[in-house]
Amino acid sequence: MIQLILSSQFLFGVLRLTTPIIFATLSCLIAKKAGVRNITIEGTMLCSALGGVAVSAWTQNVWMGLLAGMAVGVGVGLFLGYFHIIMDTDIWLTGIAINQFANGLTVFVMFLITGDKGSTSSLPSLTIPNVHLPLIEKIPIIGQIVSGQSLLTYLAVVLLLVIYILLYKTPLGLRIRAVGEYALAAESVGENADRIKLIALGISGLCASFGGMFMSMSYSSRFARDMVAGRGFIGIAAESMGGGRPMAAAAAALFFGVADSLANILQSFSIPSELLMAIPYLATIVGLVVYSAKKQKDEQRCIQQNIRNETDDKS
């Protein structure tokens, strides 16, 4: 088993399975930085997954499909923003309702297009190409792991950097963080908090859209109902564990990718598959609890330290 885990195939699979979770994590991260808990990532991914497949089949151009999926993602993000920010709807209820909406809508639209409620296998949809990296491909082991992944997997890495730079090195990022930290303070210096939140939600939807399209145009070559299977939600958990830091969140996403691949690989052993399928979800709960407990302890220690310092100062 150890051999299997250390094999390049396994690590290749880890990167592959981490990709949608990274996108979901980034999506959650940027919304949270603007002070909005976006739990519609799951639904956004579903909508984009279908949008990408449908338009790529219709235009027979994979890039048009990609663009359409992105537009759908931004649209769902703004839809959430409209209801939460402008119509002042409770964020949890909005999220739950939009996810349900996406569940119904995707099956409905799929039925209109294909006459099938299960999957779009009858559509001649295209897939996003895998990329073989020159030079790196030649390196033993590493080449086998890193090269030949989907274009979107590399995009995930790029997007991680872009989001990091956007948040910490650009004026827009500063605005987003300021609004998320304390919207009233940002408004008091003339910032339009609602507008910034809407922009952040648009970007959040865009990030999620790539995750959805990875599922339907790369991981598999068609759209199927409920195909995202909780990955959007796992991204939310990964973001929580990362504590708002993009790199840490990506590391947490990788952890879930490992759990996912482990579940895949253990199937060749005589472990009941039902229990294996529960691994990523169980890992999410355990990971979240361990992280939260640690954070709580750190905060307590910090407070105690402060009290001690103050009493020292007085004496």
Add this chain to the structure above:
Amino acid sequence: MNSRQVNEMFQIIKTMLAILVAMVFAFLFIVLISNEPLAALKAFLVGPFSSMRRFGNLIEFFIPVCFTALGACIIFSIGQCSVIGEGAVFFGGLIAAWISIKMGTGGMAVQLAALLGAALVCGLIAMIPMHLKLKYNADLFVDSLMLNYVLLYMGTFILNYSIRDSEIGMTASYALPEGSTLPVLVQKTQITTALLLAVAAVILVVIFMEKTSVGYQMRMVGLNEKFARYSGMSVGKLCMLSAFLGGLLSGAGGAVEILGRYERFQWLGLPGFGWDGILIATIAGFKARNVPIAALFIAYIRTGADIMNRTCDVPSELIIAIQSLLILMIASRGFLSKLHQRLIVQHVKSNAAESEV
């Protein structure tokens, strides 16, 4: 009329208008996509009342979602967002089937044991994410959601390794023993005594939330947690109790669903009643007394959608999507907020005029 009544009236107007807008949307889409729009509309609107069997379907849908909506009311009215209802329904159904099959006989005692066992187990499970939230401040929404998936796979494991009937062609448990299923109440339908249980549950939850001090404390925590804490209420215990009761009700919903309508346990995925429960609780404004009417309404449009799906060319998922839009409108404080303000201003003015006289 006092200001509270004005608010209540506004809520009713808002809900009605949201329903109207959603129905108009539904009609528009049906007319747009259907080749036989009139037949489709008729199936959707009148279908549920066109035969006893179909009306039975409506009530059959009503029963489990009534339970899950009551559970959601209790959990959400304390201000916590736990979505454990979905997993609890599934696991409740499984545990009920497991208990009846393992007991191997029928009778009141078995039914009661299956029902109570399922409800208790789900109540306890629902306390797990709440405990993690209170003790470690772990995200309740994510934890409860992930637990749903864990319950699904654990349940499938129990189904496959403990009660699976390998002699039939599908994945299902052994047949539930004769007499362990709930007795049918109305001939030609599958309306069982579960309906009476649902009605009893509504009455009990309404009394609990509105007439007991614990229920009052729970609502107080939901309105203002800090105030409740400073008033000396043990917020943690109340949260745990609400999670327990929420899980208990959802579990019971799953149990009566399996014991009332199935011959074997055969759910291979989460049945969706938990999410419907949350949506119904939203329409009901998280007040238990409004749950029956909200649940009946959702049961009506869903049964209509199913009939339309079977008899015409319009898929029922359309109604699921539109139902979610309806929830968005009802939950939004911005929808019709100007009308709300005008009503209140009018009310204050008329009061002022009265006091001058």
